[in-house]
Amino acid sequence: MTRIAPEIADTIHGLRRLVGDLESFNRPMGPDDAVTVVDGLETVNRLVESLSVVTLSVFERVGTPRDYGAKSTKALIQNRLNLSEREAGRRSHLAEKLGNQVSFSGESLGPKFPAVSEALQNGYLSSTQASAIIGCLKDLPTHVGPDERREAERILVEKAPTVRVKDIQALFNEILAWLDPDGELPDEAPDRDEFSVSLRQRKDGSWTLKGVLDAVTGGIMSGHLTSRIKADLSEPGDEDVAHDMVDGNGADDAIDGDRAGDEEVVEVFSEVLRGDRWDAVDPSLNFNADLEIDAALGGSQDERTVDDGGVDRGCGVREDGSIVPMAGRQPSVKTKIYERFATMIGRIEMNRVMAGSPFALVVTAKAEDVAKQSGRAFTDAEAPFPMETAAREGLNGSVFFNLMGDKAKSMQLATERRFATPKQLAILSSRDQGCTFPGCDTPPGWCDAHHIVPWADEGETDINNLTLACGSHHHLIDKSDWHTVMLKDGRPAWVPPASIDPARRPILHARFIAKEIADTLFD
Incomplete structure (x- = not known):
């Protein structure tokens, strides 16, 4: 490096010295100095990105990836620098578009x-x-001439530093309108043959889903997985007013705050769904409340109660009114998106089965294997199905079993009776208003009807034995010691494992406290 590019070697040595001096406090630096250095580092980062583009474009002109054991420049830098496939693709794409x-x-x-x-x-x-500008410019219609393309590029380059990255697309949309003021750009929609979905089962029984969706289908799917953050309310603002009764804030402030919060939540969900972020915590949850409660009066969670001034989002409440921090026990954004997707697919099939559809997911297995959760099961597509999953999902009422006896005679085991009826679901939605796990804000549309006393233990599909649970918390019961109970007053509650609370005291969702306050407000 010193021989080929001494500038880089000198810079590396200088920056290493700077890191060491700052870490050891040998170089004093105030807050203003730190901000100045951050500005300088951004300049360095941009120069490094530019140098990467130039260097990779040089390699593309004079080098051959196969000489280094790689199929492409992207694969070369991915393996050589231990980059993710996405990052390697980003760098090689920039070099391709911006290098000589x-x-x-x-x-x-x-x-x-x-x-x-x-x-x-x-x-x-x-x-x-x-990268954002390049992504926009490649979508210019084919009829746009070279002069107009250069002007569009110039405008985006000039304005990009003054707006957020996600707003560059909005600027590009305005440019498209400028290129065609009559709004009659020719329809250049992709051919339907370009769209596809592939589904392949892996050895462990899970599935790999890939595909390219058309604009309408993709838009609907994205909307389902990111935009439906809150439950649909019959009266606008009802939930805000109820939440205000517990929090002690003004109703108008609550509504405005929720709107701002919803925008942030949707943005984070969209970033994770697009793959721009691997995962994130739900920004609507108040993790600071967990720390505040834990630190209150020597760290006892039970020191703060509803009467002391409200319940933060992500917290649960015990019967005695003590607040329990639960934000850290909520699923991540990635998990929530997947559970919504799984719920959506399951809901489609459930509706088909209840409507008498001739198709359902049927698992064929020996009756004794199901009881022991051993052996092998197969779906009607002849794909292997994990026995443990078959038994669990069957008890939840989402599959049918074709049970085989010792003499290989079939015995159909239908599961419709385990499904809550539409009327029961309507009552559950009104009563529970969403997932009842403490602190979870998943709306009713994304929840399952969970049997408090399991169907396998002769629990009935009755309102008093059902509660709403999102997919993540529904499965939490299967893999942990959490379980649900119905209190004597008809409110569903969740009982934590002994490792969390040795007394295993039931925890209620805070919305039940708000409803109780609302019901007795004018008594």
Whole structure:
């Protein structure tokens, strides 16, 4: 490195010294100095990204990935630098679009997006902004001429530093309107043959789902998995007023706060769904409340009660009014998205079965194997099905069993009676208003009807034996010592494992406290 690029070697040594001096407090630095250094580091990062683009484009012109045991430049840097596939693809894509190229005859060609390339090299744009602009420009209609393309690129480069990255698309939409003021851009919708869905089972019984969806289908799916954050209310603001009665805040403030909070929640869900973030915690949960309760009066969770000033989101309440922090026990955003997807698929099939559809997920297994949760099971598609999962999901009423006896005679085991009826679900939705696990805000539409006394233990599909639970918390019962009970006053509660509370005192969702206050407000 010292011979090929001494500038890089000197910079590396200098930055290492700086890190060491700051870590050992040998170099004093105030807050203003720290902010100045952060600004400088951003400049360095942009220069490094620009240098990466130039270097990789040089390699593309003079090198061959196969000489280094790789199929492509992307695979080379992914393996050599231990990058994720996404990050390696991002870097190689930038080099392809913003680096200099050569024609088949050996003639030197400029980058495909010269204005973006120049702005990245001089530090005017970050690599994220550059990628966003490239993504927009590739969607320009084919009839747009080269002069108009250059002007669109110039506008986006000029305005990008003044807006958020996600707003670059909004600017591009305005450019599209400017290119076609009459709003009659030719329809260049992809051919339906370009869309596909593939589903393949893995050896452990799980499935890999891949595909490309059309704009309408993808939009509907995205909306289902990200936008339905709160339950649909019959009267706008009802939930805000009820929440206000517990929190002690003004109703208007609660509504405005929820709107702002919903926007942030939807944005985080969208980022995780797109893959821009691997995972995140639900931003609507108040994790600070957990710390405050734990630290109150020597760390006892029971020191703070509803009467002391309200219940924060993500907290549960015991029968005596003591508040229990539960934000840390809620599923992550990635898990919530998957559970919504699984619930959506399960709900479709449940509706088909209840309507008398000839198709259902049927698992064939020996009766004794199901009882012992051993042996092997197979679905009607002849795919292996984990026996433990077969037994658990069957007891939840989501599959049918074709049980085989010793003499290989079939015995049909139907499960419709385990499903809550539409009328029961309507009553449950009105009573529970969503998942009843303490602190969970999953609305009724994404919840299952859970048997408090399991069906396998002769529990009835009756309102007094049912409660709403989201997919994540429904499965929590199967893999932990959490379980549900129905209190004498008809409120469903969750009982924690002894490792969390040795006394195993039931915990209620805070919304039941709000409802109790509302019901007795004018008594």
